[in-house]
Amino acid sequence: MTQPVRTAPTLAEVAAAAGVSRSTASRALNDSPRISEETKKRVRAAAKEVNFVPNARGRALAVGRTEIIAVLVTEPLSELFSDPTYSEFLSGITEELSESSYLPVILQASSTHERNRAREHFERRSFDAVIDVSPYKGSELLEVLRELGVPTVLCGQLEGHPYRDVFSTVYSDDEEGGHFAALAMKERGRKDIVAVLGPQDNPAVVDRLRGYRAVLGEDLPDANVIYTGWNNGDGYQAMHQILAREIAFDGVLCGSDRIAAGVITALNEAGLSVPADISVVGFDDHEIATRCVPALTTVRQPLREEGHMAANIALDMIKGAEPTTSVMHMQLIQRDSL
Amino acid sequence: MTQPVRTAPTLAEVAAAAGVSRSTASRALNDSPRISEETKKRVRAAAKEVNFVPNARGRALAVGRTEIIAVLVTEPLSELFSDPTYSEFLSGITEELSESSYLPVILQASSTHERNRAREHFERRSFDAVIDVSPYKGSELLEVLRELGVPTVLCGQLEGHPYRDVFSTVYSDDEEGGHFAALAMKERGRKDIVAVLGPQDNPAVVDRLRGYRAVLGEDLPDANVIYTGWNNGDGYQAMHQILAREIAFDGVLCGSDRIAAGVITALNEAGLSVPADISVVGFDDHEIATRCVPALTTVRQPLREEGHMAANIALDMIKGAEPTTSVMHMQLIQRDSL
DNA sequence: TCAGCGCAAGACATCGTTCTCAAGCTCGTA
DNA sequence: TACGAGCTTGAGAACGATGTCTTGCGCTGA
Numbered sequence: 026m027t028q029p030v031r032t033a034p035t036l037a038e039v040a041a042a043a044g045v046s047r048s049t050a051s052r053a054l055n056d057s058p059r060i061s062e063e064t065k066k067r068v069r070a071a072a073k074e075v076n077f078v079p080n081a082r083g084r085a086l087a088v089g090r091t092e093i094i095a096v097l098v099t100e101p102l103s104e105l106f107s108d109p110t111y112s113e114f115l116s117g118i119t120e121e122l123s124e125s126s127y128l129p130v131i132l133q134a135s136s137t138h139e140r141n142r143a144r145e146h147f148e149r150r151s152f153d154a155v156i157d158v159s160p161y162k163g164s165e166l167l168e169v170l171r172e173l174g175v176p177t178v179l180c181g182q183l184e185g186h187p188y189r190d191v192f193s194t195v196y197s198d199d200e201e202g203g204h205f206a207a208l209a210m211k212e213r214g215r216k217d218i219v220a221v222l223g224p225q226d227n228p229a230v231v232d233r234l235r236g237y238r239a240v241l242g243e244d245l246p247d248a249n250v251i252y253t254g255w256n257n258g259d260g261y262q263a264m265h266q267i268l269a270r271e272i273a274f275d276g277v278l279c280g281s282d283r284i285a286a287g288v289i290t291a292l293n294e295a296g297l298s299v300p301a302d303i304s305v306v307g308f309d310d311h312e313i314a315t316r317c318v319p320a321l322t323t324v325r326q327p328l329r330e331e332g333h334m335a336a337n338i339a340l341d342m343i344k345g346a347e348p349t350t351s352v353m354h355m356q357l358i359q360r361d362s363l
Numbered sequence: 364m365t366q367p368v369r370t371a372p373t374l375a376e377v378a379a380a381a382g383v384s385r386s387t388a389s390r391a392l393n394d395s396p397r398i399s400e401e402t403k404k405r406v407r408a409a410a411k412e413v414n415f416v417p418n419a420r421g422r423a424l425a426v427g428r429t430e431i432i433a434v435l436v437t438e439p440l441s442e443l444f445s446d447p448t449y450s451e452f453l454s455g456i457t458e459e460l461s462e463s464s465y466l467p468v469i470l471q472a473s474s475t476h477e478r479n480r481a482r483e484h485f486e487r488r489s490f491d492a493v494i495d496v497s498p499y500k501g502s503e504l505l506e507v508l509r510e511l512g513v514p515t516v517l518c519g520q521l522e523g524h525p526y527r528d529v530f531s532t533v534y535s536d537d538e539e540g541g542h543f544a545a546l547a548m549k550e551r552g553r554k555d556i557v558a559v560l561g562p563q564d565n566p567a568v569v570d571r572l573r574g575y576r577a578v579l580g581e582d583l584p585d586a587n588v589i590y591t592g593w594n595n596g597d598g599y600q601a602m603h604q605i606l607a608r609e610i611a612f613d614g615v616l617c618g619s620d621r622i623a624a625g626v627i628t629a630l631n632e633a634g635l636s637v638p639a640d641i642s643v644v645g646f647d648d649h650e651i652a653t654r655c656v657p658a659l660t661t662v663r664q665p666l667r668e669e670g671h672m673a674a675n676i677a678l679d680m681i682k683g684a685e686p687t688t689s690v691m692h693m694q695l696i697q698r699d700s701l
Numbered sequence: 702t703c704a705g706c707g708c709a710a711g712a713c714a715t716c717g718t719t720c721t722c723a724a725g726c727t728c729g730t731a
Numbered sequence: 732t733a734c735g736a737g738c739t740t741g742a743g744a745a746c747g748a749t750g751t752c753t754t755g756c757g758c759t760g761a
Contacts, residue, residue: 061738151431390749
């Protein structure tokens with residue numbers, strides 16, 4: 026077996042092995058057009074021979090880039106990722122970056138300690154760009170990034186934020202999403218609506234509710250709005266509570282597809298049929314939506330595309346592009362639960 | 364207001380401003396004993412003046428370290444962080460590192476794409492050390508790390524793994540934890556036990572169950588073991604199912620405190636009293652345990668300390684220390700639910 | 702008076718890469 | 732024959748910090 030190598034081979038060694046200069050070796054490996062095919066082949070062979078991989082530290086200094094992009098999370102990770110849709114968003118970022126040589130890393134900055142460390146490494150320019158997943162909090166860090174001129178992409182709508190001309194923004198229109206869901210309920214003729222949403226302090230939840238209300242008005246009374254977690258079990262438990270109240274309702278708007286799945290389970294156990302008795306609409310177009318019985322009508326939030334967009338904008342900004350704002354659109358996915 | 368600074372000040376500028384050489388400036392800022400107090404003061408003033416922060420790229424090349432430690436996650440983040448105890452573990456790492464100048468970043472490597480990118484940056488030595496949070500999967504990456512000789516800490520028990528002499532390992536003894544919980548049940552005289560656990564494919568779940576079984580034997584029949592998610596709602600739903608079966612039981616061992624919370628809610632709704640009718644024991648000593656009514660007897664898993672330990676070992680290995688294995692011990696926290 | 706010492710600070714090399722500039726080589730052509 | 736064009740290559744300077752070696756200076760003591 027291969028022995029553990031503790032000292033990485035340097036470009037100079039490759040050059041020596043191939044019998045060329047360091048410059049030539051560098052150019053050959055970077056596929057410069059000014060090097061003959063034969064030399065390239067020789068250098069590549071030598072590089073493979075000694076298992077050469079360019080050292081990130083030397084390279085970073087030379088090109089002025091670390092090729093690492095920080096995905097900044099300013100709330101506790103468990104909170105963020107209890108919503109698995111975020112994984113989708115992250116996958117979007119990774120997918121897009123995998124075409125390049127950039128690597129996304131997640132930087133947790135929920136405590137003051139963490140924020141200080143993060144700040145320090147921002148100042149040192151350890152990262153080429155920052156994608157802030159939850160820019161609602163931790164604005165001191167944003168201030169630092171602004172002063173440093175680090176390319177930054179904010180994910181989520183920051184109403185009237187003071188960084189519009191410095192940072193890029195990507196978000197999907199949650200109010201529009203709520204609008205779509207509520208409109209579908211209305212067109213189906215549902216009049217007594219219940220909403221089982223995610224946590225009340227989540228800005229997306231607030232926006233979606235605004236969308237619901239704009240369409241439904243009195244058909245969605247305050248008392249019928251329940252805030253809970255994003256999970257299956259949370260929806261199940263919430264629906265139990267609603268059924269215990271013995272109010273009349275014929276439609277349930279859910280904050281996530283997993284909530285909806287739990288809601289449907291609870292409704293079925295109570296002897297109610299979906300969609301004959303009650304209409305249910307989810308949110309996210311999560312993979313679970315197609316597995317539900319009946320298959321879930323839901324609002325698709327283009328999270329993956331949002332990730333692509335955020336990553337692309339970050340790359341562009343690294344190259345010097347101006348900040349932009351990009352709004353992604355929601356889409357109603359019609360299935361059988363309505 | 365401060366104008367956005369796009370080009371960071373360099374050490375040379377500080378030196379010029381202070382009227383000294385670059386070397387002197389460097390030594391002054393690094394508090395070398397060979398520089399006079401007066402010069403130090405002057406250089407520090409100059410540095411503050413121009414807002415100097417040492418550039419990570421130059422520094423990394425000179426000292427041979429990036430001062431970034433990768434926390435490697437080889438399963439989907441949502442899966443990992445749906446268990447909020449992991450945040451605790453991460454906090455432990457961050458806390459410990461905040462004393463140093465090292466920064467932990469989370470590196471997701473669940474897809475092949477991501478693993479390739481990660482591999483590349485490992486080879487380039489973008490990180491000084493790696494803490495692998497879920498070393499059960501993605502062993503190709505471990506192989507790469509081994510060959511490269513990157514200081515690596517594995518979190519979790521990897522039975523008979525081939526890296527014992529190359530990597531450090533930190534884990535808490537899950538079987539012991541199961542042992543403690545089951546023993547408490549037995550001493551309380553409970554004979555018909557039900558277990559509501561986390562996902563079946565989770566190694567910790569398997570180990571804990573082994574601990575339960577070693578103590579309880581036939582008192583915990585196979586049919587009474589339920590695998591579910593880690594959440595409140597999951598426990599609630601699972602307990603509903605158990606109650607629906609109308610089997611006799613007098614104790615519930617839970618895979619997490621949140622599961623236990625859901626279980627207690629469901630029991631209460633069914634008119635059963637904890638601990639008078641049924642004993643409940645949780646796992647994790649999560650913050651929710653004290654908020655439960657009755658307060659939850661649980662098994663404390665020293666996750667934060669595990670994080671401290673992992674971080675410390677990583678730092679030691681960076682300095683050249685040999686790999687070590689460190690087992691953390693579980694502890695039964697007696698409260699009122701037993 | 703001057704060798705010898707200790708201290709502060711500067712000059713220069715170093716880390717591993719990329720990039721600029723200049724030079725060598727082979728042709729074809731005047 | 733000689734000269735410029737075009738193609739490859741090498742020497743050396745960045746990049747921004749740290750580390751080694753050396754120098755300059757003031758002081759002591761013979």
